[in-house]
Amino acid sequence: MTPPPDPSNPPGLPPLDALDRETYAWQLRLPGFGEQAQRALKGASVLVSRVGGLGSPVAMELAAAGVGRLVLAHAGNLKQSDLNRQLLMTQEWVGRPRVACAARRLREFQPRLEVVACDENLSPANAARLVGEVDVVVDCAPLFEERFAMHDEAFRQHKPVVECAMYGSEASITTVVPGRTACLRCRVPEVPPHWRREFPVLGAVSGAVGCLAAMEAIKLLTGLGSGLLDRLLSFDLASMNWNETTLARRQGCPVCGTSCG
Amino acid sequence: MHVTIEFLGQARELAGSARRSLEVAAACTALEAVQRAVDQEPPALRELLLTADGSLHTWVMLSVNDVATHDAATTLLTDGATLRLMPPISGG
Ligand SMILES: [Zn+2]
Secondary structure, X not given: OOOOOOOOOOOOOOOOOHHHHHHOOXXXXXXXXXXXXXXXXXXXXXXXXXXXXXXXXXXXXXHHHOOOXXXXXXXXXXXXHHOXXXXXXXXXXXXXXXXXXXXXXXXXXXXXXXXXXXXXXXXXOOHHHHHHOOOEEEEOOOOHHHHHHHHHHHHHOOOOEEEEEEEEOEEEEEEEOOOOOOOHHHHOOOOOOOOOOXXXXXXXXXXXXXXXXXXXXXXXXXXXXXXXXXEXXXXXXXXXXXXXEEOOOOOOOOOOOOOOO | OEEEEEEOHHHHHHHOOOEEEEXXXXXXXXXXXXXXXXXXXXXXXXXXXXXXXXXXXXXXXEEEOOEEEOOOOOOEOOOOOEEEEEOOOOEO
């Protein structure tokens, strides 16, 4: 006879062992978090696209929190000029693939973490595969073409996306949940011609919004607190002005306009 | 009536500062206030925010009192309103 289900031990979530309980002892005390949230993180898989100034702290904080599996997508070799912000990189790695360095650092930090390192950026060619591997996407891409590939596919697969970006001393972040919130294309329906690949960056700014993005992903995975759903948080760390804007769907949005009510 | 316009991102860079105060007529729309504000600014700011025919670029987010609007031309302002213009950023 099958025993009745134990509500404190939901099926499908990996159990915690003694090392988990020791590693995460300080966060297991967090009100509204607890063992079930920790198990949800252990069983979770998150795509971080790319792992530069913004994605590095996202991946690091998710690894620290106990997310079981990270898929990292970032093409290209490390440049000296990346080292003012890309915290998962190391000086001696200049000239070699960034994503391999990020994977190595994360494994050193958290040996139990499963890291899938893809030496490619998100594009329409790989988005279905990469988004299909995970529960949550964190969008840290420097180009709108990449962001669109990721968001369009996440919408098709009903996967939430934490969307974060920075420029100079400013940054913004929101969480997109298909079927529940406005999507990225409601706000940015087409590639804005003014955006250039090279933009001013201070690592403390990309790092700050990266930590916020990791927190949004943790909340999506565990149900902790309330996320930035239809809320765009924007801030300028030079003046320490913070704003929150309520977002709304765009009528006729090319992605979410017709298929959700 | 009196409204405040805030510029973020590249708009702030081109405007040289983050904020403008503006006197507008009653029943002024959000788009009219934006057009009035950028008339006094460098042409590059106008190009960043507005199309040649004076409507807002689809990708520029405009909020009125912290609520985003997709319809600047019909959004009526009230005295003391704050408008925020955010050209999208994608730094990663
Ligand atoms: Zn949409």
